[in-house]
Amino acid sequence: MSIEPPKPAKPSVMPPAWAVIVALIPNVPALFFIWFLFLRCGCTHYAPGFTEAKFASLKEGMTAAEVETIMGPPLARIEYKDGLALWTYSDRDDDSCGYEKRCVHLKSGKVTIIEKMTWIE
Numbered sequence: 001m002s003i004e005p006p007k008p009a010k011p012s013v014m015p016p017a018w019a020v021i022v023a024l025i026p027n028v029p030a031l032f033f034i035w036f037l038f039l040r041c042g043c044t045h046y047a048p049g050f051t052e053a054k055f056a057s058l059k060e061g062m063t064a065a066e067v068e069t070i071m072g073p074p075l076a077r078i079e080y081k082d083g084l085a086l087w088t089y090s091d092r093d094d095d096s097c098g099y100e101k102r103c104v105h106l107k108s109g110k111v112t113i114i115e116k117m118t119w120i121e
Helices: 017-039 052-056 064-071
Strands: 076-079 084-088 099-107 110-119
Touching (some): 064 110
């Protein structure tokens, strides 16, 4: 009975790029699913000069002028009937994506609702 000495381990070698791609092919559906859920959407975009601290300082009853003095101009101003308005301070790349929603609702030039939420699609 002879005992053979252990064979030396082969040094690890990085596989060529094509081998990595071929190895991933069976996982394409899973990789697409991960991309679709988490990676396809861009970041939340904010109005120039926006900070969470400034947004947190807003109070119901403030005038539109006070809001603009603190926050600067919104990304969008949407005017509705009866003196209602919506000022948006954040937006997203794609309407099917979630984002950090920051809006101010006004009625007759006064803040009625300050909206801070994570919008999930």
